[in-house]
Amino acid sequence: MPIRVFNTLSGQKEELVPLEAGKLGIYVCGPTVYSFVHIGNARTFTSFDVVVRYLRYRGYQVKYVRNFTDVDDKIINAARESGEDPIALAARYVEEFRRDASALHLLEPDVSPKVSEHIPEILRLIRRLEERGVAYRSDGDVYFAVGKYSPYAKLSKRNLEDMKAGARVEVGEQKREPLDFALWKAAKPGEPAWEGPWGKGRPGWHIECSAMSARYLGESFDIHGGGLDLIFPHHENELAQSEAASGKPFAKVWMHCGFLDLEGAKMSKSLGNVVRLRDALSRVDAEALRYFFLSTHYRNPLSFGDKSLSDAEARMEYFYETLRKIDARLKGKEPGPGPVHGEPQKFLSDFEAAMDDDFNAAGALAAVSGIFAAANELIDRPPVKDKAVVERTLSVLREQVRRISRVLGLLEDAPEAWLARRKERLVKERGIDRGRVEALVKARDDARRAKDFATADRLRAELKELQVEIMDTPSGTVWWPAREISDSVPVTDGLSARIS
């Protein structure tokens, strides 16, 4: 089965055909490092993380590039406010981003280029555009002449005449036409600047992605990704300058991730409702957050809210609890070849079929559900008597979970460890007194053993008051913080990051 992917450029799903057999180059617009990333950024990066993981799973040799934009107006502004050096500020947020990315279990890209380290490539590219007559100098700035590149707007499919009417020219810009955009900006006092043929200055917004993608993936490459809002102007301009310079097709497939909103409200700095990734991760498990992101198709809008998050976490708990039961049952044994119950392999092929269809992770999760329901049935209500068959089937299911885990970046932890960590966090968050709970649990056990069920039930009620639920299992009574209470993720009225 071929992989089909929705290409913004063609407006439809296409079969993914690599430029070079077996290999794929993918460039994803990374963060502009002037602040912490927010959960919207995190959704986009998680979506592409899974795209890369799945392409590798399907056997492609993937080269994954995600840049850091560390030279930019926003960084300069943020540095001015804090009195810090812009380069130092950017470097600091690169490190913060790396911490966040790692906490979210995002794969490290093969290359994470920074603008500040690719000035020579950028200068060469701008000079080439000048040579080709599609760029012009104006008072120390250099602009791309949109009118000289006829396919302009083929990605965003906009009407040039209408755009000209609405286009805004910033004060101080020296454009010939309103739609032209800066390739190089003349240095202003106090700004980071590099020596260029046009005098001291710095790169414009879009040129860095053209220069760095060409450097690491070539002038033509397979997939370019980013958030929906980057289609215009960022990707449109990247596309225009890249193709104008090289005369070759730029990215073959353009993938764009849908927006995440805050229960209907757009998340934006001006509304003061930005949720930082690290704040979200302080309240919700990283894998649960990934699960939440993956529960809606990457191109559709997704609404961030406490209910969805606690659902996601409850689901992860169900998965891990089941894995714990499977592992306890198998105890590391390899049942060896032989008959299995039903068609346990079917889940993996369902998973692949969903992922093949434009990385439909939400659809793929249905197959994952099937695996867990089947495993629980085998353990709790075995439909076959032969224990060897049960265990062999469980072993097959467990192996499928391992494979799927690597693709989705979920369920990669040891079940016991994950469950213990979650319990500990809930205990802390709810201020549960472990000692007191354990004493009550023991008292109830004693009462139960004495068949004093009235007392046992009273103690259960008392525990419930403490937000503790108990379960009697063959290996004794276990207790858990009550699940139904959800805790809100803090919303920050502060700077969020831009991705470009």
Place this chain on the structure above:
RNA sequence: GGCGCCAUAGCCAAGUGGUAAGGCAAGGGUCUGCAAAACCCUCACUCCCCGGUUCGAAUCCGGGUGGCGCCUCCA
């Protein structure tokens, strides 16, 4: 105003020409001293509305209504 997206059960959400995945919630059951967890069963003759194409449409086309995004910094 221009461009584009979305509208599927109480809620979340797949499905884009062949007769509605999955999750949550709810009801019933098995299990349990009682529970919990787990499992089983039930839960959209129907996919915003109106036309059209088709043997056949939630899926395609036209129109309408509602919501959203981009067009200015934005994942």
